[in-house]
Amino acid sequence: DQQVKQNSPSLSVQEGRISILNCDYTNSMFDYFLWYKKYPAEGPTFLISISSIKDKNEDGRFTVFLNKSAKHLSLHIVPSQPGDSAVYFCAASGRGGADGLTFGKGTHLIIQP
Amino acid sequence: DTAVSQTPKYLVTQMGNDKSIKCEQNLGHDTMYWYKQDSKKFLKIMFSYNNKELIINETVPNRFSPKSPDKAHLNLHINSLELGDSAVYFCASSQTGIEKLFFGSGTQLSVL
Numbered sequence: 246d247q248q249v250k251q252n253s254p255s256l257s258v259q260e261g262r263i264s265i266l267n268c269d270y271t272n273s274m275f276d277y278f279l280w281y282k283k284y285p286a287e288g289p290t291f292l293i294s295i296s297s298i299k300d301k302n303e304d305g306r307f308t309v310f311l312n313k314s315a316k317h318l319s320l321h322i323v324p325s326q327p328g329d330s331a332v333y334f335c336a337a338s339g340r341g342g343a344d345g346l347t348f349g350k351g352t353h354l355i356i357q358p
Numbered sequence: 359d360t361a362v363s364q365t366p367k368y369l370v371t372q373m374g375n376d377k378s379i380k381c382e383q384n385l386g387h388d389t390m391y392w393y394k395q396d397s398k399k400f401l402k403i404m405f406s407y408n409n410k411e412l413i414i415n416e417t418v419p420n421r422f423s424p425k426s427p428d429k430a431h432l433n434l435h436i437n438s439l440e441l442g443d444s445a446v447y448f449c450a451s452s453q454t455g456i457e458k459l460f461f462g463s464g465t466q467l468s469v470l
Binding site for chain 2: 351
């Protein structure tokens with residue numbers, strides 16, 4: 246029973262273009278959403294987050310959009326750079342994080358030179 | 359200066375053995391977690407401890423026993439290892455009430 250879904254296992258984008266990674270969730274109790282980035286043989290590192298009271302959060306080249314009615318969020322990276330090549334995990338939490346984070350399966354982003 | 363460190367990074371062992379993975383965080387956080395990433399790449403929570411007390415215990419075989427000697431350490435002991443235990447195990451920490459987790463670099467466990 247996947248409560249957080251990332252339906253694209255991989256995504257290839259040309260350097261300098263926009264990368265859009267998508268995530269859907271099913272649990273309406275989730276009220277906080279995060280994106281993590283993971284390089285091979287390393288642990289996931291926090292990238293950006295958004296609370297359910299907002300619909301957009303921006304941090305430099307990274308913007309996360311939340312559509313609560315559709316239970317959908319997306320991560321935009323613009324412009325994409327070679328160092329952005331990694332696996333991106335969408336995660337969600339509810340109840341102030343008391344249940345930990347629920348992760349999606351990840352999307353492998355490949356930035357083509 | 360690593361914030362969340364776990365050892366060993368690689369662990370290869372035979373079925374039936376008992377092994378431990380250690381985790382330490384120097385962030386001053388009061389909540390620590392163990393996550394498992396299986397062959398299908400799902401990251402699933404196994405346990406969480408808050409100030410040395412067990413808070414979350416997902417459906418994990420009781421061969422897995424976490425131990426928290428203090429709030430900066432959360433070790434994972436696994437008895438009678440099975441082939442299906444092969445996975446990457448990640449330790450993480452956070453401050454209570456803040457959902458942002460900091461992860462260690464993972465322990466690749468291979469059971470032969």
